[in-house]
Amino acid sequence: MKLVQFKHYLQQTDLDMAYFCHPDPALTYFTQFYPSQAVLLVGAAKTTLFLSKLDKKPSLKNINIMPMERDWQHQIKSASVQKIGINKNALTIRQGEDLRKIFPRARLIDVSQEIIHARKEKTVSELRKISKACQITSSTFNAVVQELRKKSFQTEQDVAFFMEKTIKEHDAGIAFPTIVAMGKNAAIPHHKTSSAKLGKGFLLLDFGACYRQYCADMTRVVYLGVPDKEEKQMYGLLLEAQQTALNSIKEGKPFHELDAVVRKKLGNYSSYFIHSLGHGIGLEVHEAPRFFDEQERIQKNVPFTIEPGIYFPGKFGLRIEDTVLFNGKTQVLTTAPKELICIK
Ligand SMILES: [Mn+2]
Numbered sequence: 001m002k003l004v005q006f007k008h009y010l011q012q013t014d015l016d017m018a019y020f021c022h023p024d025p026a027l028t029y030f031t032q033f034y035p036s037q038a039v040l041l042v043g044a045a046k047t048t049l050f051l052s053k054l055d056k057k058p059s060l061k062n063i064n065i066m067p068m069e070r071d072w073q074h075q076i077k078s079a080s081v082q083k084i085g086i087n088k089n090a091l092t093i094r095q096g097e098d099l100r101k102i103f104p105r106a107r108l109i110d111v112s113q114e115i116i117h118a119r120k121e122k123t124v125s126e127l128r129k130i131s132k133a134c135q136i137t138s139s140t141f142n143a144v145v146q147e148l149r150k151k152s153f154q155t156e157q158d159v160a161f162f163m164e165k166t167i168k169e170h171d172a173g174i175a176f177p178t179i180v181a182m183g184k185n186a187a188i189p190h191h192k193t194s195s196a197k198l199g200k201g202f203l204l205l206d207f208g209a210c211y212r213q214y215c216a217d218m219t220r221v222v223y224l225g226v227p228d229k230e231e232k233q234m235y236g237l238l239l240e241a242q243q244t245a246l247n248s249i250k251e252g253k254p255f256h257e258l259d260a261v262v263r264k265k266l267g268n269y270s271s272y273f274i275h276s277l278g279h280g281i282g283l284e285v286h287e288a289p290r291f292f293d294e295q296e297r298i299q300k301n302v303p304f305t306i307e308p309g310i311y312f313p314g315k316f317g318l319r320i321e322d323t324v325l326f327n328g329k330t331q332v333l334t335t336a337p338k339e340l341i342c343i344k
Contacts, residue, residue: 018085085111129214134333136209141336156180175208175215186317200225219321255291278305
């Protein structure tokens with residue numbers, strides 16, 4: 001990862017070191033490791049990971065690993081430390097107070113913006129992990145469609161359980177709790193998967209695998225039974241809108257312009273599209289770039305999602321989401337089919 005660049009940044013800004021505590025994603029970013037308990041000290045010269053003695057030691061390049069003994073704080077005390085970088089988005093008040101006790105006279109400087117910036121553009125190795133997470137996600141969708149055809153499930157929870165089991169069988173974890181929403185439940189974009197029975201109508205599946213800490217995010221909608229003309233039209237319109245956004249991806253284009261393209265395509269229905277068109281993705285499911293930030297533009301090797309939706313409260317909801325990458329051309333990483341699958 002960009003540890004070397006970050007060290008340059010510390011030097012340029014006169015910081016003696018930066019201090020990150022688990023579960024700060026910045027710690028996982030620089031180590032590519034998810035500990036049970038750890039603190040990472042990045043100095044201009046050396047980087048040390050104080051790691052719980054209960055964890056297996058990872059093999060890390062250019063990072064010393066020290067066991068987190070009871071007195072580990074004493075080992076790092078130093079009167080010469082004057083400025084310490086912290087991540088205000090992750091450091092708790094308690095962790096900040098502990099840091100103060102170690103370095104009572106140092107100034108704490110927020111480096112969260114620098115971290116967000118560094119994490120946006122992915123390295124080849126990060127992109128490989130994200131692609132793999134997307135492949136697992138796509139094949140999980142194909143597997144769940146087969147099971148739905150066999151009528152294997154009674155409830156939303158049954159479907160989610162099968163999907164999460166399938167993801168885990170691929171040596172991955174889940175990026176977030178799987179959303180399975182039957183019928184009117186899908187009108188709530190962040191529906192909590194429930195014991196609701198499957199019945200006739202749209203079934204929305206929003207889920208993602210997490211492979212070596214890197215996330216995928218995908219939403220597909222299938223139809224249980226036979227859709228009527230209006231339902232088919234609504235799905236068709238949303239799919240067209242999503243495809244229009246994918247076709248409009250171009251280097252340097254602001255994300256809010258993509259959003260505008262979709263709203264135009266949805267026409268009168270755009271008032272039912274109640275969230276942002278997408279988000280950056282990586283170590284976290286939702287990370288920079290933020291689409292509503294006017295400064296943010298499409299860049300090479302910055303993966304993001306495209307997920308238009310329409311929600312009719314009390315009736316049904318639809319969303320079609322892909323994780324995509326622009327690297328000179330647009331690559332849709334989540335390759336599961338999008339034509340409406342009807343399961344009779
Ligand atoms: Mn998403």
